[in-house]
Amino acid sequence: MLKIGIVQYTNAIPFLLPLQNGAVAFKADWTIAPPSRLNSLLREGLLDCALISSYEYLIHGKLYRPLFPSYGIYATGAVQSVLFFHTTPLDDLPQLVTLTSESASSSALLKILCHHYWKQSPSFTSFQTLDEALLHPAFLVIGDDALMLHNKTAIPSTDLAEAWTKATGLPFVFALFCARADLPKDKEAGIREFGDALEATIAWSQNNMAAVISQAERTLSLPRVNIEEYYSCLSYLLDQQAEQGLNKFETLTKSTPYASKL
Numbered sequence: 001m002l003k004i005g006i007v008q009y010t011n012a013i014p015f016l017l018p019l020q021n022g023a024v025a026f027k028a029d030w031t032i033a034p035p036s037r038l039n040s041l042l043r044e045g046l047l048d049c050a051l052i053s054s055y056e057y058l059i060h061g062k063l064y065r066p067l068f069p070s071y072g073i074y075a076t077g078a079v080q081s082v083l084f085f086h087t088t089p090l091d092d093l094p095q096l097v098t099l100t101s102e103s104a105s106s107s108a109l110l111k112i113l114c115h116h117y118w119k120q121s122p123s124f125t126s127f128q129t130l131d132e133a134l135l136h137p138a139f140l141v142i143g144d145d146a147l148m149l150h151n152k153t154a155i156p157s158t159d160l161a162e163a164w165t166k167a168t169g170l171p172f173v174f175a176l177f178c179a180r181a182d183l184p185k186d187k188e189a190g191i192r193e194f195g196d197a198l199e200a201t202i203a204w205s206q207n208n209m210a211a212v213i214s215q216a217e218r219t220l221s222l223p224r225v226n227i228e229e230y231y232s233c234l235s236y237l238l239d240q241q242a243e244q245g246l247n248k249f250e251t252l253t254k255s256t257p258y259a260s261k262l
């Protein structure tokens, strides 16, 4: 059985729900974890395939092969779950910015925006718990924590996908499903079946959005209307525009101090 990893955030429910409720039949040995953990598990060969950070794919490209057609998570404009909270304006950031340890793509994106667009050069550190982050004047939160904190706090925030689209005119690809490039031949058929299963999960979820939203409501304490709006920001099947966004991310990563190192 293939060992497959996926994130635990609400943004992955359209992939997971149809597999969990039997609408799409596909068996795997699943690991549900934050993106940074999935990145290291796939890099170390402890998984066969995973939804990894686009940043991980760009930096260690030779190790991985994106599934074809490419499924992942991306947004054009606001994503709502990748938020940079800051108590001072973007052109006057504090010397130290603290980052979630769960992310790779969003951390690199923040470094790119600081360097190329906001002309800021803070130092970066990471936090382990949200309580720790809240003690800092500038911090990056992703996933469900970001969605919920936005509703609970008066601290101003910048949506990083929105800032990216404003700056580049392109979508931002946060994550994509990749297999290890060195998978043994006997796992190839399984990877193809998994690609077909992903296509079926996204088709099912598009046709059953009410069920997807109800599932999200069980984990997030947010009004249904906010969850509906959240899913309308996300896309899963990479198109040409998304590929262009990914290429632009690669170019800017290479020309940003510290963005090519976490």
Ligand SMILES: C=C(O[C@@H]1C=C(C(=O)O)C=C[C@H]1O)C(=O)O
Binding pocket: 007, 009, 011, 035, 036, 052, 053, 054, 055, 073, 079, 081, 082, 102, 103, 104, 105, 106, 107, 142, 143, 144, 174, 175
């Ligand atoms: C849009 C998001 O994308 C996530 C962000 C990732 C990253 O920053 O490396 C990786 C996987 C995605 O699930 C989110 O956090 O909600």
